[in-house]
Amino acid sequence: MLPYQNLREAEEAQGRALSFAEKFWFRYSADKPDYILHYHNILFLMVFYTLAPLPYVLIGLGWFKNMDRYKIQPKVKDSFSNMFKCYKNVMSSFLLVVGPLQVISYPTIKWIGIRTSLPLPSLWEVFLQIMVYFIIEDFGNYWIHRLLHSKWAYEKIHRIHHEYSAPIGLAAPYAHWAEILILGIPAFLAPALVPGHIVTYWLWFVLRQMEAIETHSGYNFPWSPTKYIPFYGGAEYHDYHHFVGEQSQSNFASVFTYCDYIYGTDKGYNYQKQALEKLAKLRHEDDVLVDSSSRSMRNQEERKHHISTEDRKSQ
Ligand SMILES: [Zn+2]
Numbered sequence: 001m002l003p004y005q006n007l008r009e010a011e012e013a014q015g016r017a018l019s020f021a022e023k024f025w026f027r028y029s030a031d032k033p034d035y036i037l038h039y040h041n042i043l044f045l046m047v048f049y050t051l052a053p054l055p056y057v058l059i060g061l062g063w064f065k066n067m068d069r070y071k072i073q074p075k076v077k078d079s080f081s082n083m084f085k086c087y088k089n090v091m092s093s094f095l096l097v098v099g100p101l102q103v104i105s106y107p108t109i110k111w112i113g114i115r116t117s118l119p120l121p122s123l124w125e126v127f128l129q130i131m132v133y134f135i136i137e138d139f140g141n142y143w144i145h146r147l148l149h150s151k152w153a154y155e156k157i158h159r160i161h162h163e164y165s166a167p168i169g170l171a172a173p174y175a176h177w178a179e180i181l182i183l184g185i186p187a188f189l190a191p192a193l194v195p196g197h198i199v200t201y202w203l204w205f206v207l208r209q210m211e212a213i214e215t216h217s218g219y220n221f222p223w224s225p226t227k228y229i230p231f232y233g234g235a236e237y238h239d240y241h242h243f244v245g246e247q248s249q250s251n252f253a254s255v256f257t258y259c260d261y262i263y264g265t266d267k268g269y270n271y272q273k274q275a276l277e278k279l280a281k282l283r284h285e286d287d288v289l290v291d292s293s294s295r296s297m298r299n300q301e302e303r304k305h306h307i308s309t310e311d312r313k314s315q
């Protein structure tokens with residue numbers, strides 16, 4: 001809620017005319033209590049998760065056949081009922097786990113200093129803060145994810161997220177309730193360490209979800225703008241982690257690749273990538289002899305065969 005009766009008062013307090021965005025923010029938020037603005041987050045999350053994975057759902061259902069060639073694990077097809085089951089599961093998690101967390105975390109949000117007031121942050125400030133949020137969250141997520149691959153934690157918690165050995169966008173937050181809570185820690189820690197405006201806070205969660213949906217999409221589109229982000233992992237990178245599953249000791253990072261590089265947990269992935277590149281060259285040579293469906297099957301078999309021994313925990 002803003003402490004001004006009208007726009008004129010707000011402009012006098014700022015000592016200048018409000019920008020278009022600030023006028024919009026004034027009209028929207030002036031009479032809304034801060035806790036209502038805070039609870040918008042869960043609403044955004046649910047609406048965003050309903051809309052953002054839709055293009056991937058339609059591609060997965062075969063609406064755009066020319067996109068099939070970008071599927072990372074082409075042999076795996078998900079039915080509509082399976083996708084809808086996943087969607088219902090994710091929405092239940094949002095309502096029963098994230099929702100209550102939002103309600104009880106309001107005093108913390110106030111305490112750490114997420115502000116709702118004027119002025120709005122500049123675009124540069126929003127950009128820098130969100131970049132820092134991504135770096136903090138990625139580091140925290142990396143270590144928590146590694147711990148989730150210990151025998152006990154995998155069996156009891158993380159196994160559910162790995163039910164999708166070929167992930168789909170809708171399944172990005174498909175996980176045990178405890179995992180959703182645990183991985184929420186670094187996501188909240190970032191704005192707690194570098195508090196900003198609530199608009200930045202909302203945007204942070206939306207962008208983080210957008211990243212998770214793309215990373216789990218199962219499609220490696222060469223035109224994705226995220227390809228231009230330095231050290232960005234992306235769909236192929238995380239797909240490998242799901243493909244190997246429980247045994248995986250590779251690609252724990254959620255957003256960037258440098259943690260896996262620094263801590264040496266990208267060896268299996270790099271080995272497999274090099275092996276696949278060699279096979280692609282060989283395949284190109286005898287391409288005319290092999291029809292496309294058997295190529296697709298062979299691709300799956302080759303991927304399995306070429307998971308590095310470095311990426312297999314002792315079996
Ligand atoms: Zn994992």
Ligand SMILES: [Zn+2]
Nearest residue numbers: 161216238242
């Ligand atoms: Zn995942």
